[in-house]
Amino acid sequence: MTHPQEWLKVTSTGLYCAPGDFYIDPARPVERAVITHGHSDHARPGHRQVLATAGTLAVMGARFGAEAAAQTQAAAYGETIRIGDVLVRLAPAGHVLGSAQVVLEHGGSRVVVSGDYKRRPDPTCAPFEPVRCDVFVTEATFGLPVFRHPPDDAEIGRLLDSLRLFPERGHVVGVYALGKCQRVIALLRRAGYSAPIYLHGALQELCELYRAQGIELGDLRPATAAARVELAGQIVLAPPAAMADRWARRLPDPVVAMASGWMRVRARARQRGVELPLVISDHADWDELTRTFEDVGAPELWVTHGREEALIHYATGKGIRARALSLVGREEEGQ
Numbered sequence: 001m002t003h004p005q006e007w008l009k010v011t012s013t014g015l016y017c018a019p020g021d022f023y024i025d026p027a028r029p030v031e032r033a034v035i036t037h038g039h040s041d042h043a044r045p046g047h048r049q050v051l052a053t054a055g056t057l058a059v060m061g062a063r064f065g066a067e068a069a070a071q072t073q074a075a076a077y078g079e080t081i082r083i084g085d086v087l088v089r090l091a092p093a094g095h096v097l098g099s100a101q102v103v104l105e106h107g108g109s110r111v112v113v114s115g116d117y118k119r120r121p122d123p124t125c126a127p128f129e130p131v132r133c134d135v136f137v138t139e140a141t142f143g144l145p146v147f148r149h150p151p152d153d154a155e156i157g158r159l160l161d162s163l164r165l166f167p168e169r170g171h172v173v174g175v176y177a178l179g180k181c182q183r184v185i186a187l188l189r190r191a192g193y194s195a196p197i198y199l200h201g202a203l204q205e206l207c208e209l210y211r212a213q214g215i216e217l218g219d220l221r222p223a224t225a226a227a228r229v230e231l232a233g234q235i236v237l238a239p240p241a242a243m244a245d246r247w248a249r250r251l252p253d254p255v256v257a258m259a260s261g262w263m264r265v266r267a268r269a270r271q272r273g274v275e276l277p278l279v280i281s282d283h284a285d286w287d288e289l290t291r292t293f294e295d296v297g298a299p300e301l302w303v304t305h306g307r308e309e310a311l312i313h314y315a316t317g318k319g320i321r322a323r324a325l326s327l328v329g330r331e332e333e334g335q
């Protein structure tokens with residue numbers, strides 16, 4: 001048996017699988033890449049060959065156009081593909097539409113590179129599938145015991161309560177364009193909210209893409225086409241960057257909300273001028289991370305980026321060998 005450390009290497013470009021001669025989520029254009037999902041810190045333009053799910057390829061196409069990749073290959077979840085001397089399979093990661101874990105088999109061992117993931121149900125993507133393995137490669141965005149995300153429905157309930165309390169105020173919610181936006185819409189619909197939801201222009205294309213992939217989002221309208229008075233008591237979604245500028249002021253007396261795992265940190269909410277912080281995250285919290293390590297049963301854990309120390313301490317206490325990879329280029333979109 002060849003230890004995965006011998007064939008899956010940390011380089012300045014990212015994780016490199018030598019027997020297949022490909023990178024996973026490389027930080028620079030490469031000959032051959034396997035991409036876990038469409039967030040900009042994982043999917044970059046300019047690779048020659050890209051293997052990913054059809055959902056991820058669609059997102060990359062929408063974001064990068066002709067620059068997305070010279071050649072693409074779509075893999076269905078569960079389909080096994082041989083690349084060089086490695087068997088590669090994509091398994092759902094539950095993070096955003098099309099997101100996948102990369103399951104690698106070589107030299108008698110199995111490694112799972114999980115990309116970004118979460119464990120709680122998300123109506124806009126396939127649920128995370130735990131895959132038993134010898135090495136589990138994990139992110140650690142919220143890898144501290146203080147991070148415990150509340151139930152999504154409770155957070156959505158707080159937004160709906162605020163709408164009832166302040167029917168004269170427009171409610172603008174900061175959401176990342178890929179994943180969080182569509183999830184917040186789907187959660188609102190699930191909570192019985194059927195009114196139109198207004199969108200900043202930067203969010204429209206990916207919502208259309210989700211719809212084309214079969215995700216129901218209900219009545220969506222461009223915020224720019226609506227008169228100021230029409231937006232009273234309505235929900236408007238905008239990318240976080242738009243919240244900081246004049247854009248939000250088009251709303252009548254806006255309630256500024258933001259949907260992010262970071263809203264658990266009150267200082268961050270205050271700093272961004274967020275009146276209604278909604279703790280809705282597309283990343284695993286502490287309990288989801290530790291439960292996942294149990295589910296995959298790996299004797300060895302590699303932590304790619306985030307808050308590694310507490311997780312490594314936790315894993316070591318459970319008899320799991322753990323190391324920090326400190327991958328570069330993860331600036332974390334879509335938390």
Ligand SMILES: [Zn+2]
Nearest residue numbers: 039116333334
């Ligand atoms: Zn992501």
Ligand SMILES: [Zn+2]
Nearest residue numbers: 041116332333
């Ligand atoms: Zn990420």
